[in-house]
Amino acid sequence: MKIFKFIVSKIFLRKTILGIGMILLLCMANYITFTAARSILSTFQGYQETKYINQEGVYIANLDPDSHMDMNIIGENGSQAVYDYLNNNFNYAFYTDGFIVSVPNIDDMEISLGYMNEEYYKLNQFELSQGTDLDFDYQFGEEIPVLIGKGLSKTYPVGSTIKIEESVLGRSITLKVQGVLKQNVYHANYYALNSKTYYNFSILFPVNEAFINHANIDLQLNGLMDVIILQTSKEEIADLSEVIKDNLGLTFNFFSQKENYDYFNEYYLHTLKIISITTFILLIVITCLSIWNVLVSVRLMLKDFTINLLVGLSYSKLKKIFYGYFGILSFINLTVIFIVTAFNRYGCWLRKDATFATYGLFGLIGMDWLALLLVVASDIIIGVIVVESMLWKTKKIPISLGVLQ
Amino acid sequence: MKKSLFRPTDMLELSIAYIFCFFLNLLFDYVKTLDLDSYLLKAFLKNFIEYQSLIVLLFTFIVIIFHYQMLHRKNAEIFCRILVGDTVFNITIWYILDCLTILVFVYLLSALANVYLNFNLATNFYLVLIFITYILISARQVRKYENF
Amino acid sequence: MTKIIDLSVKEKIYKSKKSQISILNDFRLEVAAGEKIAIVGESGVGKSSLLNIIGLIDRNYNGEYTLLGSLTNNLHTSELAQWRNQTIGFVLQESALINSMTVEDNIKLPLLYAGSGKKEFKPEDFESVINAIGIKPILKKKPLECSGGEKARAVFARGIIMKPQIILADEPTASLDMENRERIVTLLFKMNKEFNTTIITVTHDLEIANRHDRVIHLERSK
Numbered sequence: 165m166k167i168f169k170f171i172v173s174k175i176f177l178r179k180t181i182l183g184i185g186m187i188l189l190l191c192m193a194n195y196i197t198f199t200a201a202r203s204i205l206s207t208f209q210g211y212q213e214t215k216y217i218n219q220e221g222v223y224i225a226n227l228d229p230d231s232h233m234d235m236n237i238i239g240e241n242g243s244q245a246v247y248d249y250l251n252n253n254f255n256y257a258f259y260t261d262g263f264i265v266s267v268p269n270i271d272d273m274e275i276s277l278g279y280m281n282e283e284y285y286k287l288n289q290f291e292l293s294q295g296t297d298l299d300f301d302y303q304f305g306e307e308i309p310v311l312i313g314k315g316l317s318k319t320y321p322v323g324s325t326i327k328i329e330e331s332v333l334g335r336s337i338t339l340k341v342q343g344v345l346k347q348n349v350y351h352a353n354y355y356a357l358n359s360k361t362y363y364n365f366s367i368l369f370p371v372n373e374a375f376i377n378h379a380n381i382d383l384q385l386n387g388l389m390d391v392i393i394l395q396t397s398k399e400e401i402a403d404l405s406e407v408i409k410d411n412l413g414l415t416f417n418f419f420s421q422k423e424n425y426d427y428f429n430e431y432y433l434h435t436l437k438i439i440s441i442t443t444f445i446l447l448i449v450i451t452c453l454s455i456w457n458v459l460v461s462v463r464l465m466l467k468d469f470t471i472n473l474l475v476g477l478s479y480s481k482l483k484k485i486f487y488g489y490f491g492i493l494s495f496i497n498l499t500v501i502f503i504v505t506a507f508n509r510y511g512c513w514l515r516k517d518a519t520f521a522t523y524g525l526f527g528l529i530g531m532d533w534l535a536l537l538l539v540v541a542s543d544i545i546i547g548v549i550v551v552e553s554m555l556w557k558t559k560k561i562p563i564s565l566g567v568l569q
Numbered sequence: 570m571k572k573s574l575f576r577p578t579d580m581l582e583l584s585i586a587y588i589f590c591f592f593l594n595l596l597f598d599y600v601k602t603l604d605l606d607s608y609l610l611k612a613f614l615k616n617f618i619e620y621q622s623l624i625v626l627l628f629t630f631i632v633i634i635f636h637y638q639m640l641h642r643k644n645a646e647i648f649c650r651i652l653v654g655d656t657v658f659n660i661t662i663w664y665i666l667d668c669l670t671i672l673v674f675v676y677l678l679s680a681l682a683n684v685y686l687n688f689n690l691a692t693n694f695y696l697v698l699i700f701i702t703y704i705l706i707s708a709r710q711v712r713k714y715e716n717f
Numbered sequence: 718m719t720k721i722i723d724l725s726v727k728e729k730i731y732k733s734k735k736s737q738i739s740i741l742n743d744f745r746l747e748v749a750a751g752e753k754i755a756i757v758g759e760s761g762v763g764k765s766s767l768l769n770i771i772g773l774i775d776r777n778y779n780g781e782y783t784l785l786g787s788l789t790n791n792l793h794t795s796e797l798a799q800w801r802n803q804t805i806g807f808v809l810q811e812s813a814l815i816n817s818m819t820v821e822d823n824i825k826l827p828l829l830y831a832g833s834g835k836k837e838f839k840p841e842d843f844e845s846v847i848n849a850i851g852i853k854p855i856l857k858k859k860p861l862e863c864s865g866g867e868k869a870r871a872v873f874a875r876g877i878i879m880k881p882q883i884i885l886a887d888e889p890t891a892s893l894d895m896e897n898r899e900r901i902v903t904l905l906f907k908m909n910k911e912f913n914t915t916i917i918t919v920t921h922d923l924e925i926a927n928r929h930d931r932v933i934h935l936e937r938s939k
Contacts, residue, residue: 170829178817187636188627199616207609355609434606453589454632460638468815471823474774475803475829475875478795 167477173487174491175468182461183493186550189457190497191541195452198501199449200443202534204436209350210311210357210532211428214394218425223393223401224354224416231415233385242411243384247376249407250391253400257392258371260383262360263353263502264518265328269319270376273365274517279332279383280369288351290368295322297345304374309342313364314523317344326367332383333375339367344381347523347528354390357432365518368563385412393418431529455553462557469558479559486551494543507531539557574643574660575667583639583671586632587700591679591693595629597621598688622695629699636668636707644714661711668704671698721883721915722748722771723827726780727765733926740766741778741816746933750882751913753906755926758935764919765887767935771787771917772805772885785882802830806914807882808889808905814860814875820867821856824874831879843878866897873904877914884908886918890925902928 166335174181234443250256261278269275279509280288282300294317300307312320326339345368350360359540369375376384388408393401408416419427462469469482506527512520520527528536575583601618605611617624621695641645647660726733730737739762748754752921756764769775770782773789776797782789785804789797807813814823819855825843847853850870855863863871869889876884890898902925908914920930 167829174815174818174822181634181637185630186628192624192627199613203609203613267925356612358609359610431607434610435609438610439613440605457631457634460634463636464641468817471813471815472826472830473798474772474801474807475827478798481798535797 167481168485168488171472172489174335175465176489179461179464180518182457182464185457186454186461186490187493187496189450189454190493190546191500193447193454193498193542193546196443196446196450197539198505198535201538202437202531205531206358207432207436208359210352211432211490213288213350213352214354214357214424214450216289217392218421218538221395221397223396223420224424225388225391225393226355226417226419227389228415228417233414238381238385238412238414240381240384241333242413243381243388244377244389245411246408247384249404252371254396254404255283255394257281257287257394258376258387259284259351259390259392260386261366262386263331263383267316267328267367269316269328269365271315271365271513273315273516273517273521275316275329276361276363276366276518277332277369278363278366279369279371279375279379279387285370285390285393287406288348291346292343293317293346294343298342298368298370300370300372302370302372303439304372304378306336307340309370310339310415311345311368312341313345313349313362313366314347314369315364315518315521317341317540328367332379339369339424362522363520364521364523368529388416394396416549445536445543447546453547454546454550457558458550458554462554466558466561479555482558483551483555486554487547490547490551494540494547498536499545502536505536570660572655572663573667574639574646574664574670579639580667580671582676583632583635586635588670588678590632590696590700591630591675594621594625594693594696595647595667595679595682595686595688598692599686604652625696626699629696629703631699632703635708636703636710639707640707640710640714645713647711658711661708664711665704665708668708669701672704719750720747721750721752721785722773723783724780725782726770726778727769728780729763729770729775729778734937740937741770741935744772744780744935748852748915748917750915751909752907752931753916753929753931754918755929756917756919756935757921757923757926757932759937761884762935762937764935768885768887768917768919771883773800774800799832801877802827804877804882806884806899807875808876808884808886810888810891811865813871813872813891814868818861819859820852820863820871821858823871824852824856824878825877838916842880846874846878851909865892866894866900869893869897869901871903873901875906877904880912881914881916883917886916886920888919888921890920890922898925900924 219486221555251484258281259279261276263279264274265277267275274563282298285298285300291313292311295311298310298311302309302568307325310326312326320341322341322344326341328339329335330337345363349363351363353359353361363549376387393404405416405418416419469477473479473482494532509522509524509527509529509532510521511517524530526531597618600614637717644655647657650660651657676693680690683690683693723747724744728739728743729741732738740761744767746767756767758764766775770778771891773784773792776790784800789800792800801807813821815826816825824847828843847856850873852867852870852874855871858867860868860871869892873889876886884905889905890901893901901934905916906919906928909916916929918925920926
């Protein structure tokens with residue numbers, strides 16, 4: 165340790181620019197790896213969620229991009245007719261969210277409301293930390309049993325009630341907390357799997373037929389956008405499309421399991437490949453620059469190393485010192501990435517951004533830690549390449565008295 | 570007599586460092602023009618495009634490293650040149666001129682690439698200013714090696 | 718007298734892309750403890766290469782080298798480092814100092830690597846070396862702030878700080894004036910007299926060479 169401290173402070177730190185250069189290059193490498201790792205992990209998490217719904221006989225609705233939605237010609241009767249048709253002929257999973265209300269809570273967050281029917285709830289297998297599963301057989305007009313996110317559980321424990329002005333029903337209602345979701349439960353956007361909504365400050369409503377019938381057109385239309393039709397066939401889906409077209413004037417596409425699978429392969433897999441290859445190329449370029457930087461460093465420090473080798477330093481000790489030095493630089497970078505990420509996560513709390521506020525060890529969620537682990541792995545690989553290059557260069561010019569004259 | 574401190578390998582090293590920075594900037598500009606239909610790829614690239622100037626600026630540090638190590642390596646040569654009748658002023662001027670020549674050459678190459686890709690010529694110009702600053706700062710270090 | 722060095726080199730080859738040079742062909746050297754040996758010869762005959770071999774820096778040669786009764790050819794690099802630290806002291810030209818460190822740090826450098834060594838080092842040993850060489854006033858200075866003579870004495874102090882059994886001096890006086898030259902030579906011989914230290918000096922200066930017990934003339938290989 166004494167030798168390490170001595171060499172680092174008396175040789176490496178005396179050529180600060182070279183050290184800063186290495187830190188910056190490592191910082192770039194770490195940022196690229198971290199960003200790519202999080203993109204891939206986040207997409208993978210989203211894909212895991214779609215796996216629940218991507219089954220044989222399941223079709224997912226999607227508004228045709230060329231279909232123009234004119235709210236002036238869409239009436240409540242039209243959307244109600246579509247739901248009547250759905251209720252009579254299909255099993256379907258209904259989900260919609262993004263409705264914001266103000267509910268007093270100790271973190272002073274705006275609250276996001278999510279609505280789901282029983283089929284959707286069963287498909288997604290929400291994990292609870294307290295309370296019991298959602299009850300969909302409640303009497304409309306009484307207290308509605310709901311699930312809440314972890315962030316609200318401090319203000320509203322299981323069994324407590326919440327009074328809110330509910331916009332989709334257009335009246336004041338009372339909610340009864342039936343259960344609390346585990347921390348960081350999320351919902352991924354089916355068409356942008358890496359984009360998520362966290363439920364830490366959400367209230368999840370159980371939606372049944374009576375609820376839909378009483379809800380306004382916003383909820384009904386929004387719910388249709390991502391409606392998932394279960395245990396059905398191509399022919400029945402074609403009829404449904406006709407009904408929607410006739411009643412709402414909108415063209416909907418329904419994608420089957422195979423189509424979704426093909427879409428994933430074509431779109432996501434291809435994109436993930438591009439991200440991985442780009443990251444790999446960038447890392448190779450940065451590694452080459454790092455090698456150049458350390459070779460330059462060795463060239464400038466050769467006399468210092470030679471004198472140390474003359475008076476008793478061995479190559480094996482020098483190797484350990486190089487690895488230790490690189491480890492410190494890498495640790496500095498990891499700390500910077502950790503702080504920036506934690507600050508970003510904390511920023512969501514400061515901005516009162518309920519859909520992105522998350523809980524985690526030191527503010528980082530599991531995906532962040534996994535990405536950091538991948539950064540450590542990439543640092544180890546770069547470190548081995550860089551340090552071995554340093555040693556190769558040091559040994560390439562054998563220590564000799566000539567170096568000193 | 571050759572009065573330059575630069576050897577062909579030094580010129581090559583500095584040219585590569587400049588080319589790398591200009592190329593990186595050009596690459597960012599090119600990516601910005603792409604009409605990507607992949608949301609995921611767009612989100613990934615956004616993480617870099619948003620910080621284009623900062624990222625390119627950080628990478629220009631390799632040019633600082635070049636100047637630093639170049640002058641360190643040439644300390645004996647600078648001293649010897651002064652011993653045989655050269656002056657710090659002349660050596661500094663030669664150093665600046667050599668660096669500027671390489672910079673202008675690389676900038677012209679990047680400008681050609683900008684013309685070819687139909688990009689604004691000014692998008693790379695900020696790098697020229699940064700590199701000139703580096704050259705001037707490093708040129709002031711030449712006098713440090715007046716005494717060996 | 719005890720034989721301290723027994724070196725036999727068949728040849729030492731330097732290779733470049735276009736040619737190769739062979740030096741020290743069939744060279745043999747035996748040195749007794751406390752002996753003072755000067756190595757002279759024209760440039761390029763292998764004087765410094767010989768010191769590199771004796772100093773356990775260079776092992777890329779064809780031959781055998783026994784130091785203090787131990788065959789060194791198969792020693793691990795960390796063992797060689799230990800030998801260099803404990804047994805051998807290098808007295809080099811004044812430029813062999815690390816400019817970013819103070820003179821004191823430069824002199825104390827071998828102590829850093831003596832941690833697991835057998836020799837015990839006391840602070841008063843450092844004081845006595847410094848006083849004997851007369852460099853106390855420059856201890857806190859950086860090498861670039863010192864004169865040539867001061868730097869030469871600092872290099873000398875570093876070479877003897879571990880009280881080595883062998884001192885290898887490579888042109889230690891090459892760039893010094895008469896006064897400093899005499900000072901260094903006197904210090905070298907004083908070490909030899911007081912501690913029976915073996916001295917091997919590479920020099921171009923025949924006057925200095927002739928003050929050694931034995932002068933070895935190296936000649937270019939035919």
